[in-house]
Amino acid sequence: MSTAGELLEVSLGPQHPSTHGVFRMNAVLDGETIVKLKPVMGYLHRNHEQIGEGITYIGSFPFTDRLDYFSAMSNNFGLAIAIEKLGGITASERGEYLRIIMAELTRLVNHTAVTGFLLNDMGAFGTPLLYAFREREKILDLFEAASGSRMMCNYVRPGGVRQDVPEDWLKQAKEIVDHYPHFLDEFEKLLTENEIIRQRAQNVGVLSKELAVNASITGPMLRASGVDYDIRKVDGYSLYPRFSFRVPLGSVGDVYDRYYIRILEMRQSVKILQQALKDIPEGPAISPKGAAMGKAPRTFRPAKNEAYGRIEAPKGELGFYLVSDGSPQPYRYHVRAPSFVNLTVLEDLCIGHKVADAIIILGSIDIVLGEVDR
Amino acid sequence: MSLPSLETLFVKPAILLRDLFPESARPWVSIGIAIGAIAAVAPLIMMYLTWIERKLIARMQNRFGPTRVGVYGLLQPMADGLKMLIKEDIAPQGADRLLHAMAPILAVAPAILLFAVLPFGRYLIAADLNVGLLYFFAISSISAYAIFMGGWASRSKFSILGAMRGVAQVISYEVPGVLSAVVVIMIAGTMSTVGIVEAQAQRWFIATPWGFVAGIIFFLSGVAEVNRTPFDMPEAESELVAGFHTEYSGMKFALWYMAEFLEAFAVCAFAVTFFLGGWQGPAVPFWVLTVLGSALIATARKLSLPVRVVATALLLAAGLVWIKEPIPSWMWFLAKTYALVFVLVWLRGTFPRLRVDQLMGLAWKFLLPMALINILAAGLWWFWRDSFIGWFLSAAILALSYWLLILANHPARRFEAALSSRG
Numbered sequence: 167m168s169t170a171g172e173l174l175e176v177s178l179g180p181q182h183p184s185t186h187g188v189f190r191m192n193a194v195l196d197g198e199t200i201v202k203l204k205p206v207m208g209y210l211h212r213n214h215e216q217i218g219e220g221i222t223y224i225g226s227f228p229f230t231d232r233l234d235y236f237s238a239m240s241n242n243f244g245l246a247i248a249i250e251k252l253g254g255i256t257a258s259e260r261g262e263y264l265r266i267i268m269a270e271l272t273r274l275v276n277h278t279a280v281t282g283f284l285l286n287d288m289g290a291f292g293t294p295l296l297y298a299f300r301e302r303e304k305i306l307d308l309f310e311a312a313s314g315s316r317m318m319c320n321y322v323r324p325g326g327v328r329q330d331v332p333e334d335w336l337k338q339a340k341e342i343v344d345h346y347p348h349f350l351d352e353f354e355k356l357l358t359e360n361e362i363i364r365q366r367a368q369n370v371g372v373l374s375k376e377l378a379v380n381a382s383i384t385g386p387m388l389r390a391s392g393v394d395y396d397i398r399k400v401d402g403y404s405l406y407p408r409f410s411f412r413v414p415l416g417s418v419g420d421v422y423d424r425y426y427i428r429i430l431e432m433r434q435s436v437k438i439l440q441q442a443l444k445d446i447p448e449g450p451a452i453s454p455k456g457a458a459m460g461k462a463p464r465t466f467r468p469a470k471n472e473a474y475g476r477i478e479a480p481k482g483e484l485g486f487y488l489v490s491d492g493s494p495q496p497y498r499y500h501v502r503a504p505s506f507v508n509l510t511v512l513e514d515l516c517i518g519h520k521v522a523d524a525i526i527i528l529g530s531i532d533i534v535l536g537e538v539d540r
Numbered sequence: 541m542s543l544p545s546l547e548t549l550f551v552k553p554a555i556l557l558r559d560l561f562p563e564s565a566r567p568w569v570s571i572g573i574a575i576g577a578i579a580a581v582a583p584l585i586m587m588y589l590t591w592i593e594r595k596l597i598a599r600m601q602n603r604f605g606p607t608r609v610g611v612y613g614l615l616q617p618m619a620d621g622l623k624m625l626i627k628e629d630i631a632p633q634g635a636d637r638l639l640h641a642m643a644p645i646l647a648v649a650p651a652i653l654l655f656a657v658l659p660f661g662r663y664l665i666a667a668d669l670n671v672g673l674l675y676f677f678a679i680s681s682i683s684a685y686a687i688f689m690g691g692w693a694s695r696s697k698f699s700i701l702g703a704m705r706g707v708a709q710v711i712s713y714e715v716p717g718v719l720s721a722v723v724v725i726m727i728a729g730t731m732s733t734v735g736i737v738e739a740q741a742q743r744w745f746i747a748t749p750w751g752f753v754a755g756i757i758f759f760l761s762g763v764a765e766v767n768r769t770p771f772d773m774p775e776a777e778s779e780l781v782a783g784f785h786t787e788y789s790g791m792k793f794a795l796w797y798m799a800e801f802l803e804a805f806a807v808c809a810f811a812v813t814f815f816l817g818g819w820q821g822p823a824v825p826f827w828v829l830t831v832l833g834s835a836l837i838a839t840a841r842k843l844s845l846p847v848r849v850v851a852t853a854l855l856l857a858a859g860l861v862w863i864k865e866p867i868p869s870w871m872w873f874l875a876k877t878y879a880l881v882f883v884l885v886w887l888r889g890t891f892p893r894l895r896v897d898q899l900m901g902l903a904w905k906f907l908l909p910m911a912l913i914n915i916l917a918a919g920l921w922w923f924w925r926d927s928f929i930g931w932f933l934s935a936a937i938l939a940l941s942y943w944l945l946i947l948a949n950h951p952a953r954r955f956e957a958a959l960s961s962r963g
Contacts, residue, residue, distance in 0.1 A: 176697045198701070198896055289893025291769055296601040362770055362892050521701070521780075522895045 173201060176521075180209050184287050184525045187535030191512075191524065198520045203513045207506070210539035218499035222463040223249050223488070224323070226499065231318040234505065234537040237276045239268040239309070240479040242322035247403060248475025248486035249324040253468045258453040261326020262405045263446040267339065268321065269477070270435040270442070271309070274346065275302050276480035277386075277428040277435075278353075280532045284425060285357065287529035288366055294356060301349050304342050311335055325456015336443055343439045350432055358426065367422035371515040371527035374419065381511045385482025385504050387531060390427045391419030397478035404477075408445075409438045424530040464494040472498075481505050481532050501540055505533040546826060546868040550577075551663045574666035578655045586801045587617035592878075593885050600889040611842055624794035632787045636693040643690035644788065644795035650682040651802035657733050658809050661819045661870030665734060672733035673725060676810055677718055680765060683803065684710040687784050690796070694787035702783025705896055710765050712903040717761030719911035720754040723918035724814050727751075733810075737818030744817035749935040750918035753942075755815035757911050759880070762807030764899070766800060769888040771899055808880035812873065816880075821872030829867055830859030906945055913941045 179190035188209035194202040214233065218226040230245050231238040243265050250257065257265070282298030306316040312331045313321035321328050357363055373383070378391040388395055396413045398406040414430035416423030452460070459466045468490040476485035482504025489498035508531050515531075516524040554573050561569045591606065591613065598605030606613025631640050657672040659665040669675050684707050691703020725731055727750075728739035745751030764771035780786070785796045812818060834855040838848055894902065917934035924930030 174697060174701075176701070195701075198705075285892055289769065289772065290891065291597065291888050293597075293601050293889050296603065300602055356890075360892075362894055365898055366892060366895055520895055520897065522893075 171196065178521075178524075179206075185528065186283065186533055189533070189535055189538065191528070193516075193521065193524065195521065198522075200516050200519055200521065200524055203516045203524060205509060205512050207509070207538055210535045212540065214540040215499050215501060219496055222494050223252075223466055223468075223496060224459060224463045227323070228318070228320045230501075231320050232536050233501065233503065233540065234276075234479065234481060234484075234534045235317055236279055236534055237272040237480050238317060238319040239265075239272040239321060240477060240484065242320065243269050243404075244475060244477045244479065244484045245486045246322045246324045246475075247477060248473050248488050251475050252471060252473035252488050252490055253324065253455075253459075253466060255324050255455045255459070256453055257324075257404075257456065258326045258450045259405075259447050260330070260449040261451050261453065261456075263442055264327045264331065264451060265322050266404055266406070266409075267439060267442050267446070268309075268312070268319075268327070270439045271305050271339070273435045273480045274432055274439075275305050276532075277432050278302055280529075281353070281357070281425060281428055284421075284526060284529040285363075287525045288363065294353070297349075297353060297356070301346070308335070308339055308342065311338070323452060323456055323460055325454075325459065326450070326452030328452070328460070330451040336446065339439075340443045343436055343443065346436050347433065350429060350436075354429060358429070363425075364422065366522075366526065367425060367530075368420055369418065370421045370519060370523050371530065372418060372420045373511060373515060377511060377514060378419065381507070383482070383508050383511060385479070385508065385532075386427045386431060387424055387482065387508050389413065390416035390423040392417055397476060397483055401476065409441050411435075411438050421526055421530040424532075467492055467494055476502070479504055481534070481537070482508055501537075503537040503540060505531075505535075505537040506540075509533055509538060546862050546865050547662060549868070550661075550870070574656070578652060578666060582652050582655060582802055583798065585805055586798045587621065589801045589805055589881065590620065590797075591617050592881065593888070596882065596885045597889045600886075621794065624791055627790035627793075629790040629792060630787075632695055634695045635787065636695070639689050639693035640787075641792065643686050643693060644785075644792045644799070646689060647683055647686035647799035648795050648802070650679045650686075651799045651806065653679050654803070654806040654810075658806070659733050659737055659813060659818055660873055661868065664819075664870055668732055668734045670730070670732045673721055673731040673736065673814070676733075676806075677714065677721070680803065680806070681710065681714055683765070683799065686799070690788070691784035694784075696787050698780045698782070698786045699784050702780045702786070705780075706767065706784055708896075709767070709771065709899060709903075712900055713761040713764040713771075713907075716757050716903060716907035716911045717765065719908070720757035720761065720914065721814060722911075722915055723750050723754045726915070726918055727922060733813050733818075737813055737820065740817045741820060744815065744820075746815045746817075748921060749931065749938050750914050750921055751815055753910065753914045753917070753938050755811065757907050757914070758814065759807070759811050759883075760907065761903075762811060763884065763887065764903070766803040766807055768800075768804060768884060770891040770893050772893055804884055805877070805881065808884065809873075809877045811880055812876040816876050819869035819873040821867065821869070821875075823866040826862050826865045826867050827859035829871075830855045834859075901949070905949055909945060910938075910941065913937060 174195045176193050176195055177190060178193055179185040180188040182190075185191065190206040190209070192204040192206060193200050212232075214229055217229060226245060227242055230241040233241045246257075246265070249255070278298045278301055282295035285294035286292065309319050309321075310316045312335060313319040313328070373387065373391045375391050375393055377383075378388050378393055383391075384395070384397075392415050394413060394415055397403070398411075399413060411434045414427055414434065416427050450457075470490060470492050472487070472489040474485055474487045476483050478484075483502065484504055485502035487498070487500040487502065488496045491497040512528065512531065515527045519527070554570070554577075557573060558566050558570050594616070595605040595613070606616035609615040609619045631637050654676060656666045657669055657675050659668075687706035687710065688703045691699040691701075691706065694700075724736055724745060727745065728736045730736060730739070746755045785793060788796055834852040837843070837855065838852045840848065843851075917937045920937070921930040921934040924933065
């Protein structure tokens with residue numbers, strides 16, 4: 167790399183088509199090659215954690231929808247698990263099943279959309295993105311039927327879910343889920359073997375196993391680097407141990423692996439969904455303790471304690487840390503956001519690559535600014 | 541008065557108009573007519589090219605595209621033009637205002653000039669230069685200056701990055717582009733576009749081994765030169781916002797757009813001229829076309845009933861009037877050109893973009909050697925043109941070199957992401 171020429175400093179963002187929101191990368195370029203890259207965050211800071219400390223435990227649920235606004239259901243799920251741990255609440259069985267169904271549907275939505283966005287970042291003129299959004303819409307319809315809202319669902323509660331799904335919902339869900347593999351096949355036909363995508367994505371932004379573990383990367387990004395770590399398997403939270411599914415792992419840890427891991431994870435999610443939709447029992451959607459908490463939020467006063475609940479969100483480990491001082495409000499409320507943590511390796515991945523690569527590396531990390539900045 | 545034949549539908553009126561003037565003024569008048577016709581047709585082509593592209597891409601993406609302005613959104617281009625016209629014209633602070641204003645003009649002018657040597661049909665050409673092919677390459681490479689001027693004058697980092705990419709790309713792709721056209725000159729023995737079309741009377745050049753390869757190389761370099769996907773590096777939206785025209789707005793931006801679309805059309809039109817037989821086509825009776833067209837219109841549910849009836853009747857009447865004639869040459873030319881335009885749109889709807897170094901690699905490591913070998917193949921084909929040896933030799937050389945070049949360019953292909961999993 168020559169350093170004879172002058173270096174060019176470019177500020178990509180906060181208003182830029184490919185930074186997925188108000189995110190900024192200060193890149194120093196030598197020609198087209200990136201010498202230095204500094205991510206600048208915080209443009210979307212909304213005081214999420216502080217707000218959570220001023221309201222009841224259950225009052226935070228609508229706010230969690232806005233964290234990673236692509237996967238509201240998973241966010242609800244994470245907070246519900248933390249509160250359940252803190253208050254010793256158990257969920258009803260049907261509630262657990264519904265939560266798992268929602269969480270896996272969310273994973274489908276998220277991975278489909280992020281793959282579409284990644285292709286947009288590579289310069290495809292919207293076609294893969296719109297194919298992805300077509301499928302996403304169907305699942306959003308399901309969410310709307312269950313929760314009344316397409317994206318800001320606010321559906322999962324400690325002890326189960328807010329209300330049972332309407333009649334016929336399970337049947338509709340089954341149709342959509344059964345169709346999903348066909349869509350994935352079509353999607354893969356367009357993308358997986360595509361020579362341009364292979365040239366663009368393979369061996370670009372390689373994340374080594376060591377760096378991934380040391381930087382506490384989680385989610386598909388970690389598994390693309392070949393580390394076998396899936397909280398659904400490790401923790402076995404909720405009823406996940408009941409379902410049979412596999413954890414796909416990558417070998418290189420480049421952008422292509424991260425893309426392909428997501429496709430494979432979607433196939434596994436479909437498997438989980440099919441099992442869950444088949445086995446879901448009848449019964450109340452929420453346990454009595456959870457229902458009581460929903461009716462009178464201020465009566466929920468957990469003893470002085472702390473709890474950390476975490477789930478395998480589509481983007482990685484989503485954790486909620488709660489400290490109770492015996493009052494109806496948490497003393498400390500902290501969110502461990504996977505987007506934020508995964509973003510920390512951006513500079514390591516980008517250095518030495520071209521500007522165009524930085525964009526797709528960012529796209530393959532899969533960030534949502536609502537979660538990065540909170 | 542008898543109706544003019546379809547073939548000379550446009551030529552006849554022009555000649556009649558010219559003949560109104562005295563003998564001495566006629567050369568000038570005919571030049572004026574040609575310029576006027578091109579100046580009138582070019583913006584129209586560009587406007588509807590945007591409509592076609594938007595509609596086609598929309599269909600590829602499960603959308604409808606423009607539907608609100610006019611039937612099938614047919615007036616959308618006018619609305620867009622009007623919008624551009626009334627937008628504020630912004631020049632960034634610190635910009636070189638003169639160059640900033642000149643660049644889009646410098647981009648559009650050559651794009652329109654290209655139309656001068658395009659044979660739209662038999663006798664339907666503005667200027668049959670004996671160096672038509674050379675003229676095409678000379679004029680189309682001016683766009684590199686325009687791109688750099690625009691990028692430089694904007695004083696924006698994105699613009700300058702886009703401009704640098706643009707210049708590198710246009711210059712690089714000119715080389716394989718020109719070399720692929722060399723074989724056309726070799727075989728046709730002329731650089732006149734009309735001569736090249738006439739040389740394809742027996743066989744379109746695309747139907748020979750060397751012509752096939754040269755046609756693809758020419759088209760690819762053309763796509764790269766007009767900065768369209770998958771070679772739209774200079775204006776890479778996801779990376780450089782809009783590349784060299786990031787800082788343009790209003791009518792200046794519209795001019796950039798116009799230049800791009802006109803050049804895209806011109807590239808398709810020249811590819812048709814050089815390789816796809818230009819305006820020549822099989823002698824299909826004209827009435828077949830009108831019957832097909834009227835069936836299409838009669839079943840178009842969006843149009844109101846009276847419109848459908850009148851249009852169908854008009855079309856059928858036209859078929860009846862010109863019942864003895866075959867499909868005229870200019871229709872063949874336009875049909876082939878728009879078929880190539882469809883390929884352009886199709887590419888855009890399908891492919892992501894290459895990276896800048898890969899783009900250069902494709903030009904220098906693959907297209908250039910291929911174009912050079914193609915010259916040899918064309919020579920062999922010509923030497924043994926009467927026997928099957930020439931066909932065999934040229935095809936074999938091209939296939940072998942294609943294979944070798946692919947092998948050389950991909951030393952270590954990774955076929956599968958090795959995936960292990962735990963149950």
